[in-house]
Amino acid sequence: MLHSAISPEEFRIVCVEVMDEEWLHSEEQVRSLLDLVREQAGTHRSVHPFMRMVAEQALRPSEARALRVSDVVLLERDLGRLAARHNGIVREVPLQPQVAVFLREWISESGLREADLLFPGTGGGPLSASVYEQMWQQAQEAVLPRDELYSWRLGEPISILRDSCLVKWLRMGISSVTVAEWAGVPPSWLALRYPHCFRTEKVEIDWDHLTEAMALPDLRKS
Numbered sequence: 001m002l003h004s005a006i007s008p009e010e011f012r013i014v015c016v017e018v019m020d021e022e023w024l025h026s027e028e029q030v031r032s033l034l035d036l037v038r039e040q041a042g043t044h045r046s047v048h049p050f051m052r053m054v055a056e057q058a059l060r061p062s063e064a065r066a067l068r069v070s071d072v073v074l075l076e077r078d079l080g081r082l083a084a085r086h087n088g089i090v091r092e093v094p095l096q097p098q099v100a101v102f103l104r105e106w107i108s109e110s111g112l113r114e115a116d117l118l119f120p121g122t123g124g125g126p127l128s129a130s131v132y133e134q135m136w137q138q139a140q141e142a143v144l145p146r147d148e149l150y151s152w153r154l155g156e157p158i159s160i161l162r163d164s165c166l167v168k169w170l171r172m173g174i175s176s177v178t179v180a181e182w183a184g185v186p187p188s189w190l191a192l193r194y195p196h197c198f199r200t201e202k203v204e205i206d207w208d209h210l211t212e213a214m215a216l217p218d219l220r221k222s
Helices: 008-014 027-040 047-057 061-066 097-110 129-143 151-155 160-171 176-183 187-193 207-214
Strands: 072-074 080-086 089-094
Touching (some): 027 047, 047 061, 047 129, 047 160, 061 080, 072 097, 080 097, 160 176, 160 187
Antiparallel strands (some): 072 080, 080 089
8 A cells, every 4th residue: 555755844734723713813902912012011122012023924923033133124115024034944024014114113212233133132132932921911811801702812822913914914815825925834824724714605506507518528430
């Protein structure tokens, strides 16, 4: 018996966890969460811009945390791009105009240099995961509904912001191929992760017409 080998990448795609629509955050909830984080940031100023990059550029938290100023290219007319890294692979991600403006101000006001982390933690080192996770948990408890129907959402990791952004792009009509390139995933991963974005309405099939169209022409003997 022949057995076909499955590559590690194919195995990861097969094992994608489905993200149902009700798990995602609305745009209003995302804005409220980020606003609260900004208000409560205190000395941890980098937490808000870090979360904003996850929420508006659909970066993985690990990618946003590792960004350096040199990874960001800011152009004229509020355009720009950044280099995101995941598993040793670098991809170019176009910046949303509002994010480009925000980053230009953030870099200038924070006095960051080319070699600096874009979102440094205390003392200039990496942003502490325990710090931003605690602030994220507090924001969820303050913003999200706490009734029996939605209380389970309070434990969602910060990566839910990335999921919500990717779904928003798909709903805007951006092609799945483009969204996949920006997110650093195969297009098939999007279909498996967010099946509700790819469902179509039931169409009445004209079976008689289909049979006629698919029929092979009569074979005639020479």
